[in-house]
């Protein structure tokens with residue numbers, strides 16, 4: 197699908213397959229009123245007959261109204277206009293798109309007429325594009341029968357002040373975020389027999405092809421041995437697949453400007469290792485590389501948006517398997533930082549690959565570091581699948597990330613990383629154990645990482661609940677790509 201921007205039009209004369217208009221509980225928007233007038237009240241009569249209440253996300257399609265050239269009018273409920281915020285807009289845009297059919301070639305959307313309480317007019321354009329593309333996403337490459345492809349062009353009617361370069365920039369931004377998010381979803385949804393560490397490394401190389409500002413470096417297990425990454429290797433050694441540390445270095449910003457460093461957990465399948473997981477639902481552990489996928493998604497989005505910023509993306513890619521070479525519970529390893537770890541549970545592997553990656557990134561002299569990981573089941577227990585867990589000793593970084601989450605409808609919620617929890621990680625035999633007992637599991641996992649991130653400003657996003665959906669809608673969400681893109685944009689524009 198594609199988008200276009202247009203200034204004012206006479207909605208009754210638009211040559212399209214469908215018009216999309218909104219209605220709040222307060223009434224129709226100006227375009228709705230104009231169409232009602234053109235059809236001599238037929239539009240409002242039809243809405244009344246359909247008992248349309250304008251509840252948020254409710255849709256109704258009206259066909260062939262008098263004196264209106266377009267055969268289909270999709271009316272989307274926006275709820276109370278006083279409460280119409282960015283989240284509501286996302287819902288409205290998504291429902292509107294779902295009401296169209298795949299045969300349509302052209303739709304005109306008048307949704308940007310809505311006033312959104314917590315969004316600027318340009319953000320509204322970005323959000324409509326992103327939310328629409330999010331619904332348009334399909335993952336059918338392993339189905340013999342593919343979904344019908346949609347060749348629709350959605351024209352956003354935005355008025356004179358935005359049918360220009362400013363509006364186009366906003367539209368492109370929304371599309372860039374969606375492109376990154378879709379890429380993250382694709383990588384997350386791929387089966388683990390295809391998407392293994394070397395596959396991820398190839399994706400990085402493919403991203404960098406023809407890109408002057410992006411360079412890629414892939415470290416194999418031998419390289420990591422030289423660096424003393426004993427924790428990472430303790431995870432990857434149980435697998436036939438070689439572990440990889442993938443570095444994507446994007447230099448879109450000023451020379452000498454310290455980079456933002458993003459580190460993604462890329463466990464391409466998490467069996468638990470010798471501390472093996474129960475069978476039920478284990479298939480979902482293919483999503484244990486969704487932190488890595490989000491980091492790839494952000495890099496793709498940055499390239500699409502040509503963001504003037506320096507960003508280093510690092511992916512700690514390994515497969516957590518039981519085997520004759522696998523780590524045993526009670527094995528002790530030395531991390532790249534020099535700290536020793538007693539591995540008490542091989543299923544707490546995310547923190548092991550991450551701690552060495554987090555030590556490694558010091559060499560980039562980062563402005564800030566954010567790691568993104570499907571780290572703990574405890575985080576899902578605490579926060580469900582609505583918000584990502586945010587952990588950071590820095591109030592200012594935490595607040596910036598929370599704000600980016602609000603602005604992108606990809607919310608996070610702050611949790612503590614207080615030193616008081618550190619003693620739960622004590623080990624009788626090594627500097628630190630890799631598990632912290634039954635209580636506060638998401639927090640003790642963050643506290644483990646905190647021991648490796650003291651030399652820079654750091655935040656950790658636990659996306660165990662938000663990275664994918666289960667049940668009938670099973671699939672990767674592409675979160676937190678929107679949050680991270682928003683954060684980076686904010687760093688650029690202030």
Ligand code: BES
Pocket residue numbers: 466468484541543544545546570571572573574576631632637660661
């Ligand atoms: N990848 C899992 C965390 C996870 C579990 C994410 C379920 C989403 C849904 C992680 O590697 C893990 O196994 N964590 C353990 C830690 C425990 C052994 C301390 C967990 O959460 O149970």
Ligand code: MN
Pocket residue numbers: 466468542543544545546
């Ligand atoms: Mn695990």
Ligand code: ZN
Pocket residue numbers: 463466484543545546570571
């Ligand atoms: Zn895991």
